[in-house]
Amino acid sequence: MSAVIDDHGHAGHDHHHGPAKGLSRWLLTTNHKDIGSMYLWFSFCAFLLGGSFAMVIRAELFQPGLQIVQPEFFNQMTTMHGLVMVFGAVMPAFVGLANWMIPLMIGAPDMALPRMNNFSFWLLPAAFGLLVSTLFMEGGGPNFGWTFYAPLSTTYAPESVTFFIFAIHLMGISSIMGAINVVATVLNLRAPGMTLMKMPLFVWTWLITAFLLIAVMPVLAGVVTMMLMDIHFGTSFFSAAGGGDPVLFQHVFWFFGHPEVYIMILPAFGAVSSIIPAFSRKPLFGYTSMVYATGAIAFLSFIVWAHHMFVVGIPLVGELFFMYATMLIAVPTGVKVFNWVSTMWRGSLTFEAPMLFAVAFVILFSIGGFSGLMLAIAPADFQYHDTYFVVAHFHYVLVPGAIFGIFASAYYWLPKWTGHMYDETLAKLHFWLSFIGMNLAFFPMHFVGLAGMPRRIPDYNLQFADFNMVSSIGAFMFGATQLLFLFIVIKCIRGGEPAAAKPWDGAEGLEWSVPSPAPYHTFQVPPDMNDVHEHRKGTGGELTP
Amino acid sequence: MSTHQTYYVPAQSKWPIIATLALLITVYGLGSWFNDLKADRAESNGPLIFFIGALLIAYMMFGWFGAVVKESRAGLYSPQMDRSFRWGMSWFIFSEVMFFSAFFGALFYIRFWVGPWLDGDGAKGVSAMLWPDFEYSWPLLNNPDPKLYPAPEGVIGAWGLPLINTILLVTSSFTLTWAHHGLKKNNRKQTKIGLAITLVLGAIFLVLQAEEYIHAYTELGLTLGSGIYGATFFMLTGFHGAHVTMGVIMLTVMLVRILRGHFNAEHHFGFEGASWYWHFVDVVWIGLFVFVYVL
The missing domain is CATH 1.20.58 (Methane Monooxygenase Hydroxylase; Chain G, domain 1)
Structure with missing residues (x-):
């Protein structure tokens, strides 16, 4: 059997032909590629929306003093920016990539539970419609920060918090169903011979991410339910006057929140682990250690949550435990960075857009990792806490981490999705403008943060003026550049040089064995991996033949 | 191939x-x-x-x-499809376990740390400055601020209705398994009887639970608003009760399907999924009985 699998000519069920026409295709679809595309478009819309909130924030912070918005509205912007980016842009983008690529990578005909897959997607626009509508309600939208600490989000919250809570519930249901689908697909629909340790790392990281999602999204549902009860039914979970504790909120929230940050980065790790070998023309260095490192990071993510709470007043023993546990995460993360660098070592490197984003990912994510290590030091965190240093840290792991990972993936797989090559020149321009804009925006935040500028405040001391202006200019540049990305993607969909089944000569994996664009139905007959040439042979350091 | x-x-x-x-x-x-x-x-x-x-x-x-x-x-549906359903249901139940964990976690955190701290004990005993007169005990029959959160006069003892409810639910898990064995042996009469008994036990459980709530609200002053004891008590038992209700609905559907001749000795995942759910609800109750009522 050849490596290119013929996916036609199999007598399947009568509905196994092309997509339906019109709107019903998108509303009623059970096709993983359609659903994946919808996820990706939804994510991009959320990215632009959350980005425009960020533009409001940066415009206000362009100069000291209050210029453009009132503090109440500024608070709503910081809150909604965080919520929309985390739950609307980053998470759905990775679910979209999972939908598109996991079945193609493991030789499955679709996701395991296709109708539930559609349900998972459509809940998102519903949830975000509800969430964004709160901005137009009396009293305004959520203004308590994306971490919605009680009692800001309970006793002192605007009325719209009730709808915020239900929006979180809907997102949670969506995420849990999406994650269950990924687990069932990966565990049950792998092609014969596709053993666990032959799976591409993107599939591995998503399997582990899905486990994290199923474990922590219900805890988020639990904490917002406690809020709902405190607000409307007189319970005292977060009120010390009734024997509860506002800090309880933070414990439960961060028990969700810390694994959540790995939910946003592990799939990017996986994608980059496919892209770097492809453009280094070498197999991934240390495949097995990558898998174990991912597992270790996931495990550690459950026992580090209180490092977000060093200054809230937790016992010293707790501070020490969470400090050391957090530092341990640097070990498996270091393994990963080492492996990526070793993969590039003496490879025949070329720097197409996916590789540019992937290399920037490795370097800039490491910067975010190091500032994370600084923040993990409990006594030092007393100084850094709630300053722009924290903002710089998590934007360095999320923007050049998660977002660059998504861009790298998008460029890497766009030829497979659309059947056309994207415009490489424009894509490189997109990369460089994003790279410069993002560093201009976030690097100065380290300095103003260390000097004591507090986050989430619309005004600041004069001494921070220059750096903030630089930040704002960088942010505008980064924001505007994303319209270029939209243009590149639309251009690529509408035409361009036809893409071969395997447009990247160093790429490996089953997804390159189907034509580009990938047919509407693929792998209705599972490919036999024992026949297909050996993929990813463990820890090989040798060049591919 | x-x-x-x-x-x-x-x-x-x-x-x-x-x-x-x-x-x-x-x-x-x-x-x-x-x-x-x-x-x-x-x-x-x-x-x-x-x-x-x-x-x-x-x-x-x-x-x-x-x-x-x-x-x-x-x-x-092929056997492979059947496995997808099994994975789906297993991970759904795991997500439910984590949902309950949030509330159990809150209960443990309050009992191990917050309560003693508010009373002046432990690493954060400085919290006692807020309400110097507050004395911590569990069940919490006096709240730090009784004006905002009037304390209950009493709580539900473990060895009355809750014990009966424990016996009911544990028994129902056995009768359900007995019904399942009937289905596997193609003894559908046994399945019908077993399922019916399970449903009756579940329904009695819910009635007794309602009785307990009425007693708590009308006679004990134990309400959602009576401080953290009432909050954890009603949220944990309430969500459990809601899950029992879901389980009863699921098993009712299974009984209807059995009566209509669905399922055979080999293929009956609908039944199995519903019974997994029932056993899960049962296990949660054991946790509740121990940590909410007894200890």
């Missing part, structure tokens, strides 16, 4: 989008209702919207599960 079966990929379906709309309408109605209640007004038709959403959910459940049952009976 080794032997393979085509995995069943369903055609387009209207149920997911109906489910989405139903959920959105339901939560929008609930939210409007709750906000109206809190602001002491009635202007948004919250209850009506909620009711419409709930009806839509019921319609969707009938339709979607009905479609799955029909496909299953038409023999469209």
Whole structure:
């Protein structure tokens, strides 16, 4: 059997032909590629929306003093920016990539539970419609920060918090169903011979991410339910006057929140682990250690949550435990960075857009990792806490981490999705403008943060003026550049040089064995991996033949 | 090429989008209702919207599960599909475990740390400065600020109704397993009797639970608003009760399907999934009995 699998000519069920026409295709679809595309478009819309909130924030912070918005509205912007980016842009983008690529990578005909897959997607626009509508309600939208600490989000919250809570519930249901689908697909629909340790790392990281999602999204549902009860039914979970504790909120929230940050980065790790070998023309260095490192990071993510709470007043023993546990995460993360660098070592490197984003990912994510290590030091965190240093840290792991990972993936797989090559020149321009804009925006935040500028405040001391202006200019540049990305993607969909089944000569994996664009139905007959040439042979350091 | 079966990929379906709309309408109605209640007004038709959403959910459940049952009976599902359902149900139950963990975690955190701290003990005993007169005990019969949160006069003892309820639920797990054995042996009479007994036990459990709530509210002053004891007590037992209700509905559907001649000795995952859920609810109750009522 050849490596290119013929996916036609199999007598399947009568509905196994092309997509339906019109709107019903998108509303009623059970096709993983359609659903994946919808996820990706939804994510991009959320990215632009959350980005425009960020533009409001940066415009206000362009100069000291209050210029453009009132503090109440500024608070709503910081809150909604965080919520929309985390739950609307980053998470759905990775679910979209999972939908598109996991079945193609493991030789499955679709996701395991296709109708539930559609349900998972459509809940998102519903949830975000509800969430964004709160901005137009009396009293305004959520203004308590994306971490919605009680009692800001309970006793002192605007009325719209009730709808915020239900929006979180809907997102949670969506995420849990999406994650269950990924687990069932990966565990049950792998092609014969596709053993666990032959799976591409993107599939591995998503399997582990899905486990994290199923474990922590219900805890988020639990904490917002406690809020709902405190607000409307007189319970005292977060009120010390009734024997509860506002800090309880933070414990439960961060028990969700810390694994959540790995939910946003592990799939990017996986994608980059496919892209770097492809453009280094070498197999991934240390495949097995990558898998174990991912597992270790996931495990550690459950026992580090209180490092977000060093200054809230937790016992010293707790501070020490969470400090050391957090530092341990640097070990498996270091393994990963080492492996990526070793993969590039003496490879025949070329720097197409996916590789540019992937290399920037490795370097800039490491910067975010190091500032994370600084923040993990409990006594030092007393100084850094709630300053722009924290903002710089998590934007360095999320923007050049998660977002660059998504861009790298998008460029890497766009030829497979659309059947056309994207415009490489424009894509490189997109990369460089994003790279410069993002560093201009976030690097100065380290300095103003260390000097004591507090986050989430619309005004600041004069001494921070220059750096903030630089930040704002960088942010505008980064924001505007994303319209270029939209243009590149639309251009690529509408035409361009036809893409071969395997447009990247160093790429490996089953997804390159189907034509580009990938047919509407693929792998209705599972490919036999024992026949297909050996993929990813463990820890090989040798060049591919 | 080794032997393979085509995995069943369903055609387009209207149920997911109906489910989405139903959920959105339901939560929008609930939210409007709750906000109206809190602001002491009635202007948004919250209850009506909620009711419409709930009806839509019921319609969707009938339709979607009905479609799955029909496909299953038409023999469209391969053993591989069966495994997908098994993974799906297992991980769904795991997510439910984590949901309850949040509330159990809150209970343990309050009892091990917050309570003693408010009383002046432990690493953060400085919290006692807030209400110097507060003395911690569990069950919490005096709250730090009794004006905001009037304390209950008493709590539900473990060895009355809760013990009976424990016996009921544990017994029901056995009768359900007995029913399952009947199905596997093709002794459908045993299955019907076993399922019916399980349902009756579950229903009695719910009635007794309601009785307990009425007693707590009317005679003990133990309410959602009576401090953290009432909050954890009602949220944990309340969510458990809601899950028992779900389980009773699921098992009722299974009984109807058995009566209609569905399932055979080999293929009956619908039944098995429902019984997994029932056993899970049972295990949660054991945790509740130990940590909420006894200890």
